[in-house]
Amino acid sequence: MTNYVYSFIEGDIKIKALLGGKGANLAEMMKIGLPVPSGFTITTEACNQYFHDGNTVNSEIKAQIEKAVIQLENQTEKQFGGDPCLLVSVRSGSVFSMPGMMDTILNLGLNDENIMSLAKSTNSKRFALDCYRRFIQMYSNVVLDLPMYQFESILEEVKEKNNIDNDQELTEDHLIELIKEYKNVVQQGTGKEFEQSPKKQLYAAIEAVFKSWNNERAKIYRQINNIPSSVGTAINIQMMVFGNMGDASGTGVVFTRNPSTGEDRLFGEFLMNAQGEDVVAGIRTPNPIDELASVNQSVYDELCKASRLLEDHYRDMQDIEFTIENGKFYLLQTRNGKRSASAATKIAVDFVNKGIISKEDVLKNFDLAQVDQLLHPEFHPEKLASAKELTVGLPASPGAATGQICFDTQAAEEACEKGEKVILVRIETSPEDIKGMLSSNGVLTARGGMTSHAAVVARGMGKCCVSGCIDLQIDEEKRLLKIGEHELCEGDYLSIDGTTGKVYLGQVETSSANLSDEFATIMAWADEVSDVHVLANADTPQDAKKAIAFGAKGIGLCRTEHMFFAGDRITDMREMILSQNEEGRKIALNKLYPYQKEDFKLIFKTLKQQPVNIRLLDPPLHEFIPKEKGEIMKLAKDLNVTYDRIEKITEQLTEVNPMMGMRGCRLGLIYPEIYEMQARAIIDAALEVTREEGFVPSPEIMIPLVGNEIELSKLRSMVEVIKLALDVDDELGEVKIGTMIEVPRACLVADKIAEHADYFSFGTNDLTQMTLGYSRDDSGTFIAKYKMQKILDEDPFQKIDQAGVGELMKIAITKAKTKKTALKIGVCGEQAGDSESLTFFNSLGIDYVSCSPYRIPKARLAAAQAAI
Ligand code: ADP
Numbered sequence: 001m002t003n004y005v006y007s008f009i010e011g012d013i014k015i016k017a018l019l020g021g022k023g024a025n026l027a028e029m030m031k032i033g034l035p036v037p038s039g040f041t042i043t044t045e046a047c048n049q050y051f052h053d054g055n056t057v058n059s060e061i062k063a064q065i066e067k068a069v070i071q072l073e074n075q076t077e078k079q080f081g082g083d084p085c086l087l088v089s090v091r092s093g094s095v096f097s098m099p100g101m102m103d104t105i106l107n108l109g110l111n112d113e114n115i116m117s118l119a120k121s122t123n124s125k126r127f128a129l130d131c132y133r134r135f136i137q138m139y140s141n142v143v144l145d146l147p148m149y150q151f152e153s154i155l156e157e158v159k160e161k162n163n164i165d166n167d168q169e170l171t172e173d174h175l176i177e178l179i180k181e182y183k184n185v186v187q188q189g190t191g192k193e194f195e196q197s198p199k200k201q202l203y204a205a206i207e208a209v210f211k212s213w214n215n216e217r218a219k220i221y222r223q224i225n226n227i228p229s230s231v232g233t234a235i236n237i238q239m240m241v242f243g244n245m246g247d248a249s250g251t252g253v254v255f256t257r258n259p260s261t262g263e264d265r266l267f268g269e270f271l272m273n274a275q276g277e278d279v280v281a282g283i284r285t286p287n288p289i290d291e292l293a294s295v296n297q298s299v300y301d302e303l304c305k306a307s308r309l310l311e312d313h314y315r316d317m318q319d320i321e322f323t324i325e326n327g328k329f330y331l332l333q334t335r336n337g338k339r340s341a342s343a344a345t346k347i348a349v350d351f352v353n354k355g356i357i358s359k360e361d362v363l364k365n366f367d368l369a370q371v372d373q374l375l376h377p378e379f380h381p382e383k384l385a386s387a388k389e390l391t392v393g394l395p396a397s398p399g400a401a402t403g404q405i406c407f408d409t410q411a412a413e414e415a416c417e418k419g420e421k422v423i424l425v426r427i428e429t430s431p432e433d434i435k436g437m438l439s440s441n442g443v444l445t446a447r448g449g450m451t452s453h454a455a456v457v458a459r460g461m462g463k464c465c466v467s468g469c470i471d472l473q474i475d476e477e478k479r480l481l482k483i484g485e486h487e488l489c490e491g492d493y494l495s496i497d498g499t500t501g502k503v504y505l506g507q508v509e510t511s512s513a514n515l516s517d518e519f520a521t522i523m524a525w526a527d528e529v530s531d532v533h534v535l536a537n538a539d540t541p542q543d544a545k546k547a548i549a550f551g552a553k554g555i556g557l558c559r560t561e562h563m564f565f566a567g568d569r570i571t572d573m574r575e576m577i578l579s580q581n582e583e584g585r586k587i588a589l590n591k592l593y594p595y596q597k598e599d600f601k602l603i604f605k606t607l608k609q610q611p612v613n614i615r616l617l618d619p620p621l622h623e624f625i626p627k628e629k630g631e632i633m634k635l636a637k638d639l640n641v642t643y644d645r646i647e648k649i650t651e652q653l654t655e656v657n658p659m660m661g662m663r664g665c666r667l668g669l670i671y672p673e674i675y676e677m678q679a680r681a682i683i684d685a686a687l688e689v690t691r692e693e694g695f696v697p698s699p700e701i702m703i704p705l706v707g708n709e710i711e712l713s714k715l716r717s718m719v720e721v722i723k724l725a726l727d728v729d730d731e732l733g734e735v736k737i738g739t740m741i742e743v744p745r746a747c748l749v750a751d752k753i754a755e756h757a758d759y760f761s762f763g764t765n766d767l768t769q770m771t772l773g774y775s776r777d778d779s780g781t782f783i784a785k786y787k788m789q790k791i792l793d794e795d796p797f798q799k800i801d802q803a804g805v806g807e808l809m810k811i812a813i814t815k816a817k818t819k820k821t822a823l824k825i826g827v828c829g830e831q832a833g834d835s836e837s838l839t840f841f842n843s844l845g846i847d848y849v850s851c852s853p854y855r856i857p858k859a860r861l862a863a864a865q866a867a868i
C-alpha cells in the first residue's frame, strides 16, 4: 500500500521529494524539539495520482486522509467540525521553494454553528468572527475562484462607513455585517450557500491546492526557475494557531541574517494581533523584529534561540515564519532563505569562519549565476551628489537602476521589448508581476516591507528594489506618480538605489561595482584549489587595470590592433597601409612605434611581473581603411594624396574571404617591417620599465594564425634577431615566443610547431570558425535556427564543441607534449569564460584560460569547481 499521508511526527527531511519542502521542514523542526503545531502532509505522489485520476481524490487517499484527521483530533484534543473545534490551515508546499506561488487557506473548518464554540472556548466572540470572515474570503478566492477585490471593497466600505482605519478596530457588529455580505457575494457568485460542512470544505481546499500547481503564475515561476512540472505539490494540513487572538498574539517573518547585506543579525518584521498573511501582504506596516523584545522579551529570546538552532541544523541561513498565540511561541515554516549575491558571499565566509561549513562546500555550492550580480552597477558617486533625491524607501535588494517609469507588467514588457530601461513602479507587487519584474531594471513599491513579495523576488532575481516607499502616490488609472511636489508620468525617468533605499529624479549614471572583501576571500580560496590559472584578455592599460582588480594572474591575450585605432594613430596606420613600398611603410611605422611602446609600458607597469602575452598584428589590413566617402576625403587631405588613390588601394586590398586571406602571420612574413616594429616596441618597453621601475616585466610575444611550422620558425628567428641586436638578454632574461593554435592544420602538426614555440594558446574562436566552417561574423543568422531544429544544442562560439574542436585540441596537446612535455598551454577564446567549457579545458590539463575582465571572477570560481 502506498503511503500518501505522513503525520509531522513521521516525516523526515530524507523524503523531501514526497513531503515537499514545507512539510519536510515542519517534520524536521518537530524532531529537533521546536514548537510546531501538529499536522500531517499529503504527498506529492498523491498530487500526481490526483491528476492521473482525472482530478479526483481516489478512495485510498481519502481513507488515509480520514485516518490522519482522526489522529490530529487526538493529538490536539479538539474535534474537526465539533467542540472544542479544531481549525486547520491547508498549505501547499512543493519540493522547490516557490514563495507565494500557490495557494494556502487558513481557519478552515468554521461554519455558522461551531463559530459559537470557538467564541466560547477562546472567550472572544470578536476573534471568532474575525477568523470566520477571513476564512470566507480566502476560501472563496482560492476554492470558489471569486475575485478578491469583491471582498476587499466590501471591507473598505464598512471601514469607511464607520470611520475605521485599521482592521483591528472592527467591532463584533461590523464583523457580523461583513460575514453577511461576504456570504451574499458567494451566493451571487456561485448560486450556492457558503459551504457549511467542514469535511467538504477540507476536500474542496485540497483539490484547489492540487490544482494551484497548474495556475498561470506557478507555471511561469517554474519556467523561469527550471522546475519540472512533473514533481507536483504536497499539502500540509495543520492545526491553526492564532496570531489574531488579541494583543498578546501576533505573527512575523524573519531571516536569521540580513538577506540583503548578510549581516549576522535577526532581520524581519512582526505584527501584533494579526494572522500570517497580514505581514507578507502589507495590509498594515509591520514593525521591525527588534521591537518584539520590548513587546514580549521571552518570546523574542525563544525566537533568537530557535533561529540559531535552525541555522546550525540546516547549516544555512533560514527564512522563518512564526506566530504567537496568547504569549505562546510557534514555528510555522523554515527554509533556506533567498539572499542577494553579496549577502550570500558574506554569509558563506562567516559560516566557514564559524566552522559550520568548509571552504570546499562554499566553492562547490557557489551559484555562478550570482557572480554577475556581484558585478552589478552602483551610481557614479559624483553624478549622485548632484542628483535630485526625491524620497527614501526600504533598501530591499541592492544595486542601482535607472530607467523609465512603467506602472504595470504589460507596459514594462512593451518598453523592454523596445530596448528601453524600465523601473517598475507598483503600489505593491504580487506574483502576477513576475514577468514585469523580469523586464525591469529595478522595482519600486509604495507598500510592503523588507520581506514583501517584491523584496524577496527581486533579491532572488538580482534586481535592484526599493520597497515600502510610503511617499509614493500612484494613480494607476491616470498613469501618474506623485512624490511630494513632483509629478511624473509613465515613461519619465527615475533612478533607484536598492542599497540605500533612495529614489532620485531622472537618469543617474551608473558605474561598475567594487568587489567586497568577502568575495575576494572566496576568490582566494578558489585560486588555492584550482589547477587552471585565469588570465585576462586586455588590450589597453585601462582593461589591464580592471583585469588586475578582478584577480587576473596576467594577460593571456593583448591584441595589438586595437591600439592602432585611438586618436591620431589611425591616420599613421592608414599611411602605413597606403604606402605601397617598404620605405613608406617604415616612415609610418616609425610614427606608430612610440605609441605602441608607451601602451606596452603602461601595461607592464600595471601587471608588474605577471605575464603579458602580446599578439602581433592579426586582422586583414583593409579593416583599418575608411569606407565612408567623407572619411576617405578627410584621409586624402591628411595624407596629401588623391581620393582616387585611396579608392584604388582599397580596391586592391579587398578580399573575397578576408578571414582566410592576408592576415595573421602572413602579414609578418610579407611585410616584415610591421612585426619588426612591434617586437622592438615590446622589447624596448620592457627594457625601459626595468630601468625606470626596478622590476623586470614578463612580456611574451605571440604569433597568430600559424598552420605550418616554417611560418613560426621564420618569424621566431626574426624576433630573436631583433633581441640579439638590442642585446637585452642580460637585463630581460628570456622573452617567451609562442603561437596561437587556431587553424585545424596546426593541431594536426602540433608536434612540429611545438619545436619552435615556448607556449601554445588555443584561439578557440578562429579554431571553431575554421573547424566547423561557420563564419564567426555571420553565424548569427543560422545558429538560432540550428538550435531550433535540434542540429545544435548550443552555440559553439559560446560553449566549446567538445566532440569536434575539443577533439582537435586533444590531438594537438598530445602531439605537442611528445616534443615538449612542459609546454605551457592556454585557451584564449570566448568559451574560456564559460564554466562548462572551462571544466572541459581543465580535463585537457591546460595551464591557463584567458577571458575578458568581467568574466574573470566567474572563471576563477568555475576553475575551482572543476578542480574539486
Ligand atoms: P506561503 O507558502 O504563501 O507562505 P503558507 O502555507 O506558509 O503560505 O501560509 C501563509 C501564511 O499563513 C503564513 O504566514 C503562515 O505562517 C500562516 N499559517 C499557515 N498555517 C498556519 C497555521 N496552522 N496557523 C497559523 N498560521 C498559519
Ligand code: MG
Pocket: 321, 333
Ligand atoms: Mg510561508
Ligand code: MG
Pocket: 618, 704, 705, 740, 742, 763, 765, 766
Ligand atoms: Mg584568431
